[in-house]
Amino acid sequence: MTKTRAAITAVASHVPDYILSNKELEKLVDTTDDWITTRTGIKERRILKGEGKGVTEMAKVAVEKLLEKRGIGPEEIDLVIFCTVTPDKIFPASANIVSAKVGMSNAFGFDLNAACSGFIYGLVTGSKFIETGSYKKVIVIGADKMSSIIDYTDRQTCIIFGDGAGAVLLEADESGSGIQDSILRSDGNGMQYLHQVAGGSEYPPTEETVAARQHYVHQEGKTVFKFAVSNMADVSYEIMERNNLGADDVAWLVPHQANLRIIDATAKRMGLGKEKVMINIHKYGNTTNGTIPLCLTDWESKLNKGDNIILSAFGGGFTWGSVYLKWAYDPS
Ligand code: UT7
Numbered sequence: 001m002t003k004t005r006a007a008i009t010a011v012a013s014h015v016p017d018y019i020l021s022n023k024e025l026e027k028l029v030d031t032t033d034d035w036i037t038t039r040t041g042i043k044e045r046r047i048l049k050g051e052g053k054g055v056t057e058m059a060k061v062a063v064e065k066l067l068e069k070r071g072i073g074p075e076e077i078d079l080v081i082f083c084t085v086t087p088d089k090i091f092p093a094s095a096n097i098v099s100a101k102v103g104m105s106n107a108f109g110f111d112l113n114a115a116c117s118g119f120i121y122g123l124v125t126g127s128k129f130i131e132t133g134s135y136k137k138v139i140v141i142g143a144d145k146m147s148s149i150i151d152y153t154d155r156q157t158c159i160i161f162g163d164g165a166g167a168v169l170l171e172a173d174e175s176g177s178g179i180q181d182s183i184l185r186s187d188g189n190g191m192q193y194l195h196q197v198a199g200g201s202e203y204p205p206t207e208e209t210v211a212a213r214q215h216y217v218h219q220e221g222k223t224v225f226k227f228a229v230s231n232m233a234d235v236s237y238e239i240m241e242r243n244n245l246g247a248d249d250v251a252w253l254v255p256h257q258a259n260l261r262i263i264d265a266t267a268k269r270m271g272l273g274k275e276k277v278m279i280n281i282h283k284y285g286n287t288t289n290g291t292i293p294l295c296l297t298d299w300e301s302k303l304n305k306g307d308n309i310i311l312s313a314f315g316g317g318f319t320w321g322s323v324y325l326k327w328a329y330d331p332s
Pocket of ligand 1: 039040155221257262288
């Protein structure tokens, strides 16, 4: 019997126009273009400017491009999974908001929060609705407006993050392409090293929490770096091993873009040369849930049907994981 798998059948992305360069950051905090470039690989990032503009502003554009590319209408979408740590509001879900904005009137949707690993968690979650035959067209969005929770007086974090949105369409595939395997992990003991202290039910917003700058991202960079390097590399190697994939069998690694040194360590562990690694961190920085779909969109013209692709991420929580998929279509 032919196995039904969930395949990515279209990808699209959107980033805001405003470019925040390393040179501009030099004016905000005690840093240098050289330090940022050598320690992270980032040269610039995009920022969504304007009052009252949340993450769904960017996601809306990405989804509209996605539907246009696939040549389908918004009413054909069954489910929207919106992976983000910066929803427009705590409730209702940004999935609902973007569905209304785009006209996906037959879709139900929900938000998924797994920090920087959110997009791969969302992809695996969405794939189950396709594999079981429950739904035919599922959109997984990975998007964040990180500038809404970044402290631009903290040089440890403000140099890293940026804003951006990506989206993929999942549909059934019976030709052998699509999602083959996944490994998803989490460990709440890592919470303290990368989190937003206040704003949730534990410490609701007060004048004191605002004054103490507790609504911004707090990160102990060095510790997160160590966990990210070992866990992202291990999980990427593990998924290759259990699927009997050697380095020659892998066409592309699509890593979460948090730090070029973490990406290099992961590729090295997998035995992959730089030519097989998607890297756009220099242009966008770390867009949290946006990084992987932004890469897939940037590299879409280089992807061929049957290519073995490994997606890999690590993020706050801690959360991490990898997905092995076979690309489902040739460049148009
Ligand atoms: O995506 C979610 C997961 N997040 C990550 O994966 C991020 C992981 N962490 C990192 O990418 C890195 O730890 C950072 C980029 C955040 C920091 O790089 P690092 O190489 O780990 O630097 P460090 O924290 O060890 O700091 C080294 C030095 C320190 O100075 P001293 O103590 O050696 O005098 C810092 O104070 O660099 C200093 N420093 C800076 N200098 C210039 C820290 N930030 C900056 C800065 N500009 N922006």
